[in-house]
Amino acid sequence: MNESDYTYSSIPNDVALKIASSLEVTDLSCLSCCSRVWRDLWGSDCLWEPLFKQRWPLLYEDVLKVPDFKGWRGFYIKQHKEMKDQADSVIKFVENCLQSESIQVNDYLKAIECQKLMGFGFKDVQMLLLKPKLNVLLNLVGLHYCLNILKVPASDVMEALKSSNIKNRQICIKWWKLGRWFYGFRMRDEFHFRCLSLEDLASSKDDLDGLGVLQRGAIHEVLQVQISIVSSRSNPWA
Template identity: 35%
Template sequence: MELSPPSPAPAPEGRWADLPGDIAISVASRLQEADVCALGGCSRSWRRACDADCVWEALFRRRWPLAAAAGGGGGGEGEWASGVQGWKALYINHHRRTAVAISGVAEFVENNLRNGSLEAEYYLKAIANLASMRDIGFIDAQFFLLSRNSSAIMNLIGLHYSISSLNIPPNEVYKALQARKVEERKVCVSLYKLGRWFYGFRLPDESESHEISLSELTMSEGATILAILKRGAVHEVFRLQVSLVDINK
């Protein structure tokens, strides 16, 4: 009696890799950049879904709405219009340009640090430089300013820029600090005030220091410190500094 060859085992049901392409793309479109890249490494089918132009178009428009509305953030007009590059390539190129622009601010801060301290005028100038750049949003701040690879002062600049210039709610900034694992980093804000007049005599100049963590700066007690930093060295405050508590961070 001739035996027939065994039937192949049925494919396991419910495999994510077997999702229809349009559903896989829909899933990828709801993710953040890092998650899209991670998911794309799971299988060939997921890579195709995560490389879809519509996925990266949504990511680009979400992160840089002004650049997208203006036509691609610095790429050649013909290249943008024809779509030769594709949205993923445009995203990568714009990310790199943003990194270069923000690294210029970081270099400015580094060049003006003195023994781990930054004068208020340079601190405010760094924030103003960020605000003057086109389309530097909260995702960029998280990538480049709230990173553990940056100093606590750069983290503080990113925090202050996000709250004061981007109007991001402090609780959302706190979540970002937690995600980047920098919320416990500390800075010291030092004020030097002119001595008060007392019966025709000027008393000695005064100073006060506030050591505070980045997480505390997103809470009610931190609002006062941020207001002091925003005001800068004016009126009775003749000098204002931001310092690293741990100069190695």
């Protein structure tokens, strides 16, 4: 059907809105490029208000009080740009802390704290940090934040990893523990490591095999924790 032949009567308005309301933001934006009809529908408040409320529920009530309110799509785009700028600052921080494709746990935990201070929601992390083009350590920072800070159900996080095609990306966690005392003598410090996929970390209930070591950081008996990228060129046992 040619665009000139495509009119509002081709699809009832309520049906078109029902179709559009089932789409994600990126798909909705692509749909707006199809024709003038879809572009007009793209600006509808009935589409953007639930998207805004779902992504930023705590901010939703404040927006309702704004005196010069001009539509939900504009507010959504404005807020998304602000969150993207904040995500870029987290990305830059992590990249600056990287040393030979690894990061110390204290810097890693600071990156998670930054997300908390910035008020990231699950959708923000999913759209801005759980992306295949980013370093897997940034994926891990987003994953950890969703599970341990936002308390997002593991099943939802697993689905986000799957949809982003990053669930099989791997990292290696290495940590050194203070040697135990044995009959008045302290034994040699102990070295431990775990090589895990993001899917393993999201589904693990064992602190030693999951995020527990990272969450505790270099405290108590743990002397140092390091997180590294696992690739075909790297040897996690080195």
